[in-house]
Amino acid sequence: MFDHVVIGVRNYAVSRLFFVQALEPLGVTVVHDGPLGIELCRPDSLSSLCIRREPEESPAHLHLAFTADNRQQVEAFYRAALAAGAMDNGAPGLRAQYHENYYAAFVIGPDGHNIEAVCHEAEA
Known part of the structure; x- marks a missing residue:
């Protein structure tokens, strides 16, 4: 159903740490780390979660991509x-x-x- 989900976050450092730590027990790891943010997924999955930096004054961004x-x-x-x-x-x-x-x-x-x-x- 989902190809990828992108969540915009205002406090990138806190959100990055949260998602990396919270999803690690589920087998989720960082597969891409770049200037816009990180992409996380399981090694055997085609779906991913992307955490993107957003300016603090902007509303949080949500992007849903369906396969x-x-x-x-x-x-x-x-x-x-x-x-x-x-x-x-x-x-x-x-x-x-x-x-x-x-x-x-x-x-x-x-x-x-x-x-x-x-x-x-x-x-x-």
Whole structure:
């Protein structure tokens, strides 16, 4: 269901320590550590949790990315979400900055959250 979840945090050091320590007993480890934050997941999982730095004066950010089986599902998600009242935040298309087959669409949901559908497979 989930490909990845991104949580924006205001106190990055405290949140980083919390998530790394709290999720370690569940087999979750840091798989990427960069200037924007960290990505955590289990070695056998395709789903990840990303903790991102947010300016202290900004509202906390939430990004949900749902796994799509194919590019047609990404496109159908995008159309259905817009019809349901979402705002466009990125039409279906390749996002090569992530990897060569990252095909995704983004919308802003009713509460202002960034909602994505993504397919990692090459076009059939």
